[in-house]
Amino acid sequence: MINNKVLSIILGGGQGSRLYPLTHQRSKPAVPIAGKYRLVDIPISNCINADIKRMFVLTQFNSASLNRHIKDTYHFSFFSSAFVDVLAAEQTPTNKGWFQGTADAVRQSMHHFLRHDFEYALILSGDQLYQMDYAEMIAAHEKSGAEISIATIPVDDKDAPGFGILKSNEDSIITSFIEKPDPSLLPEWTSDVSEEMKQQGRHYLASMGIYIFNRDLLVKLMADESTIDFGKEIIPQSIEKHKTLSYQYEGYWTDIGNIDSFFEANLGLTDDIPKFDLYDKTKRIYTHARMLPTTKVAGTTLDKAVLAEGCIIGAAKIERSVIGIRSRIGTETTIIKTYMMGSDYYETLQEIEENKIEILMGIGDRCFIKNAILDKNCRIGDDVRINGGSHLEDTETDTYVIKDGIVVIKIGATIPHGFVI
Known part of the structure; x- marks a missing residue:
């Protein structure tokens, strides 16, 4: 042994x-x-x-x-x-x-x-x-x-x-x-x-x-x-x-x-055949066992997308992206080459009403997000445009960091409606 x-x-x-x-x-x-x-x-x-x-x-x-x-x-x-x-x-x-x-x-x-x-x-x-x-x-x-x-x-x-x-x-x-x-x-x-x-x-x-x-x-x-x-x-x-x-x-x-x-x-x-194989039953990766519901998708074109459990997705398109647990994505939103870590909890309708939450956890409607990492519990408003790439200089603000052209939205950050990076 x-x-x-x-x-x-x-x-x-x-x-x-x-x-x-x-x-x-x-x-x-x-x-x-x-x-x-x-x-x-x-x-x-x-x-x-x-x-x-x-x-x-x-x-x-x-x-x-x-x-x-x-x-x-x-x-x-x-x-x-x-x-x-x-x-x-x-x-x-x-x-x-x-x-x-x-x-x-x-x-x-x-x-x-x-x-x-x-x-x-x-x-x-x-x-x-x-x-x-x-x-x-x-x-x-x-x-x-x-x-x-x-x-x-x-x-x-x-x-x-x-x-x-x-x-x-x-x-x-x-x-x-x-x-x-x-x-x-x-x-x-x-x-x-x-x-x-x-x-x-x-x-x-x-x-x-x-x-x-x-x-x-x-x-x-x-x-x-x-x-x-x-x-x-x-x-x-x-x-x-x-x-x-x-x-x-x-x-x-x-x-x-x-x-x-x-x-x-x-x-x-x-990738079609990823180099790191999460599907090999002899080499399982273990993690916290969560009792989450299945992911729900409506009206979305998915291409090379990995979706974790417990998500509610209404995006128009998700391409070459990893979407983490409990992610919420609004309608008419496009996500390309992005890692969205998801959320630690769901917001209830009662909490949203009582706390007068204007920007919900997750990604709002009509957004365009490319070359980005969204840390846990982020709030992205409606009509937000994040277009990462080599054209962007390295920078840091209270809510995001740009490194090597990748836009990283900080944990728990709120990006207001109509914001452009």
Whole structure:
């Protein structure tokens, strides 16, 4: 049973400034994705599918909504040792500071981990989109007799300078590692990859930020308080001293690092055959079980649209867009290349009347919205025109942010009738 050997540690990331404003009121792992999930559901689901059911999620910024989501979602049997616990950065008599990096986060939380029996620590990122079988990676780690394993993915010339790049021998044991190499150095860092990867120009092996450490080694490495980061310090320093395996993965994987990659990952779900497959019953993605009604659509032309449950849609057209839970869209509205996260609750007719709500939650009538992300609980008035694209300069107002041509309407923002962006 893998379950009893492995403890999973999911790193929630820092302030998530590159995903701002989506991280203004929530931590990065709590950002809604695909209309009904949260980013943290991805590594947790991968763990559950691999029969790894003891998980810690480490975070330090805006962790309230993440706490609530995990508490409401992941319930295991009373007679099981399974759990998902959130560990927020905490001041202790010996430590007064925040997490300074990925390794420092693990170090500061070690006293929680060591209360559990485990042979291997599986260290994951909370902001990546992929479906990996960790059981296969752990089996490869055991078979090789490695002390550390790193999941690696082939990347091309364009992406390689943004990653830690490594080389391995014929037994997949890592022999050298360089963090974010200068493009001029790349010719020396090509690796032996599959024919399919070669055809795509992906000749370099990049670290995915997914690690397995033997328990005893992790305890030893964490004793050195001078190291604060796995990718920049622990991994490069360990390769010569400790047997380190490269576990090569060639499936779909994307790092949700900024608004652009987040936007493209969501819109990619509307493809005829999406690279990230939500329909694979062997790789289910789990999330909060909501008792929502079915989605109701009237008079709408749908083309490459993903609709979550509980929506009321009267739009004229929805094209290459993801529409999240409890979304309301008015008549004669056109939505193109947009991720609408939806709402946390429905407004009743009584509430609308009593509070004299002029602009309802959701999108009004006769709107045109393109190249946009609408965060939760937004109110878009009638006759609003939002036309994102490269013609727009980066900017921020009280209600919206423009980044890389993508218009992001802030959580709970109200856009008045007839407004144009």
